[in-house]
Amino acid sequence: MLRNDKPRPGEFFQRDRSLHPPQYTPGYKTSVARSPRYALLSLENTISEMTGPVFGHNDIDPIDNDLIKNYAKTGDPIGERIIVHGRVLDESGRGVPNTLVEIWQANAGGRYRHKKDTYLAPIDPNFGGCGRTLTDENGFYFFRTVKPGAYPWRNYVNSWRPAHIHVSVFGTSFVQRLITQMYFEGDPLIKVCPIVNTIPDPQAIDQLIAPLDMNAAIPLDCLAYKFDIVLRGRRSTLFENRLEGN
């Protein structure tokens, strides 16, 4: 018989859904027809959930984390040069090493390089708008980019997105998979954004706002923002050496 009973790293903490946006958030209109109506079925972890894809340095290139250079054709992109750096942690505060972090964003004018984006702000010929990196052995990561612009979108007549960078993180398991958005300290559009406001917990919103980090700025070159990302933690396996078959 197939078994996976031997001692192993612990199962994941139950996800605290009270800090995440619910699926149905009428203020963000697109969610209305795309949100399940039935309750999610809660499932205890099996090997299918406790594993997930593993990435290595063969998958990506060193320049992939430099959005100022990774699509430069005739020069650098226009905009405020920034470093975005931080750490991927779990809820127990342990760094998550060697995990893939991917980002995407609009250019400094608020325009995406995407065939479906028709906003009137121009495409920047030197800016692709995406990057990726692996965290180091302690969970640290960094990107260089330009600060994205705010842009209007069709929700209410006059809805605008605050400047933001989309962030995708894997962790070590498929249950830790997370996509979120990073916002910038001091942006007045944050508090009027229907997408930010899908999050019911004010502290959880604050946790998405990256502070200006002057200590990581490079004088006469670029500013810096610090953004830590917390993934779900794992239980310790105290008193859990079950007898076979239990």
Next chain:
Amino acid sequence: MPQPLDYLRETASQTAGPYVHIGLAPGAAGFQIFRRELGWDIAGPNAPGERIRVEGIVIDGTGSPVKDVLLEVWQADANGVHAHPEDQRRDQAAEGFRGWGRVITDFDTGLWAFDTVKPGPVPGRNGSRQAPHISLWIVARGINIGLHTRLYFDDEAEANAADPVLNMIEHVNRRPTLIAQRSMRDGSPVYRFDIRLQGDNETVFFDL
């Protein structure tokens, strides 16, 4: 005041938005930037097992296809082994088999498809055995936090009947929402798996 419990709190999810392709599938957004995009090859060329295609559409509450969705796939190989350090049988994993993939839809029709190897059964909790299945994670504009579901195979009726997860679904009439339908096309097996976000026959989604 008791001592503080000093756990960190998970970072809140936000929608992947309409331009998710820029970051995760830039070719679909309309440009080339990386040497190699990730997630297009789930099984590799040499993994043993039956080569299958899985396809479907994601349907919203109005009955319309969701054309800007992105799905991620996670599965075991044909012997039920995951390419992951915590799988005890990892050293038996098929050569070149990753088990992870990323799939986007056709922007006009909403149809998505991926090619892989049909997974084998995998261990369940407490010595049980899970029927062959593929884990799916779905993000899109309007989806505030990624949706987890599972795809099972209709030609595994016996294993499905004993599967501990399918059997946990109290409403028996919802179980078929997780079962893909097999057919043959040009001599190759194709499984159809439509995902309904809302409305009649809403797919079962999991809180993992």
